[in-house]
Amino acid sequence: MSEYTPLSEDLLIMLGAYVDGELTEDERAAVEDMANKDPRIAEELEGLFALNNDLRDVFNGLLEKPVPAEIIEATKPTPAPANTNKAPLRALAASLLIGATLGAGGMWFNQASKQQLQVAAARSWLGEVAEYHQIYARQTRHLVEVPASEKDQIEKWLAKEVGVDFKVPDLEAAGWTFQGARLLVAAGKPVAQLMYTNADGAVIAICGLQNGSGTAAETELRAFGDVHMATWKSETGSFAIVGDAPEELEALAVIAAPLI
Amino acid sequence: MTELSKGLVPLLPRLRRFAWSLTRDWPDADDLVQTSCTRALTRAEQWQNGTRLDAWMYRLMRNIWIDETRKRTVRVGQGVEDAAESSALLTSGDSETTAYANQVLAQIALLPEGFSSVLLLVAVEGHSYAETAEILDIPIGTVMSRLSSARQKLKAALADQKGART
16 A cells, blocks of 8 residues: 555546546557556556446435335426316316225225225326336346345335235246346335336336225226336236336236135 | 336336435435435426436436535535444345445545545446546546546455454
């Protein structure tokens, strides 16, 4: 560590520019020539490359921090006047949900009515799930919070947080390997997200949240931009399988629904 | 959804990372991303579809942050964020890797203001010096000197830590 004369600032800037690919052919050759003759310069270059690797690892690690829902919300255009047309529909949806919850038993009402109202009033959870998918499907290195090896733990953890009992569906036969799970928040409710990948590296997710409506619903296909979904409902939960290829998703939904 | 808001969603993790490099504080970074997205949508007509949205957003974020720091009398950075606070930054991965990553982050947070964004843009995201100078609105010479100085400081600090451990 104790060099007699430190490398000059200009030389260090030049070595940095070498590492950053900012030098011309001739300048690069000159730096390489210097490094061959002076081990201190070679060592400095090595240190700069190593530091770059560390910086990439560390900064790329930051990309995996879950994006808060408020930020995703801030990417929406502010509601235009045209949006007010939806208000009666939302009110209707809210009242239907309250009716359904009441119908399911008074005990449910106190517990669930506030959440249900929030869901009805907020944007659809499916829209938010579609946006999360765009983000998480790119996190190929750190796709999940809890890996598939902890499947039992995942089932317990998500059931407790989300409030819907479910099993992780085995989709191996269809070519999709379970990778693990994440917990999201969409429309103010906790959403379980099970991630699967196939041999091509494509990513699909099965998402589920509690839904006290008590009525099951058949598979339905929806699209949010480039993100496609097949959705269905059980008596206690709403589910969506999210990915790029709509036809395949519908087939997978049919396989997954009874397994959950 | 407009083209702009569609483009913003997949960029969010990178926008947050850039915001952190400016603020070195997560609550500030998240506020900055949120404000910047809202502001971007009101100026959607200024962004030309087809040009790089990340660089446009980075410039916008940098300008908003400069305004914000001018409003605050207290300078952010310069040791405000200590290592303990930064250790909450990364939680995944095995513990040794994470501990080292947190040390690096803590040292980045301690760099003088304006240095960490240069590191991020050039060393991590591969922007050219010229692009970086444009995004941060500083001369190219400043990009080069900040980079070099940031690297020397980081190398020294991390070598000291390694030395202290063994």
